Amino acid sequence: MSESSAASTSIQVLSRMFSLLDTLAHEGDSVSLKSISEQTGLHPSTAHRILNDLAVGGMVERSGPGAYRLGLRLLALGNQVRARLDVRELAVRPMQELHRQTGHTVSLFVRQDDDALCVERTVSERSGVQVTRVMGLRVPLASHAAGKLLMLQDSTTVLQVLAAAQGLRLESLQAELAAIRQQGLALDSDSPDPLLQLAAAPVYDDQGRVCAALVLNAPVARFGQDWQDALKHTAARISASLGWTHR
DNA sequence: GGAACCCTTCAAAGCTATAT
């Protein structure tokens, strides 16, 4: 058995499944088994068997004899992903307001695997405060205030792995997370610039899970209780717009 | 009737978990 696949996985059938779904997505409408087989390079029997199982799971629908299209279950799954991404749009205005109030940079971080990924950041311009999409700024979870917030719901097993990856003791990481949980805010004590203080507040989704972290970066001298409260309040506003009602 | 296509069956090969 030999097959070359650009997106190879450890389980061959999964690569093939991705290939089949990509083909159906590319075509948009119903596609015949023969056409799918040609486009994916899979033997028709192999394509048929996988499509059959995908149809059982609702990922694919039979639009007629020997014709397939994407299934409605993908819509449900896609909606879940979209709900996660919406936080970026909903956060824009509150981020601008917090920037105007404090005069300092506000960022939004989301989790991606074992890293915290910065996705939006405010920028001061002549026309006012703008929020720009940031590409590629990522930090290990345990090394950043935002990342620590995004670890709050992790199991001990996961925390153990993440702590080990950063050369931290599990107990001290857990104690830090407990303090953050109680405070409702994460403060970075070891900022590269001693004059700057970085604080992060949690953004909750409609299920009450931390889905993002709102970060304010400001001079230590000016970072009082009022700005901490403003940061928490802004994060709470974004959470509320995502459907989270604090209980 | 013949060609083209879809779908199912089944033997073989490959993979994975478990025992030693």
Add this chain to the structure above:
DNA sequence: ATATAGCTTTGAAGGGTTCC
């Protein structure tokens, strides 16, 4: 580390259906 058993996946072959 190796052997083994059981499970999964594959592709060829062939039956059934549709279309011209």
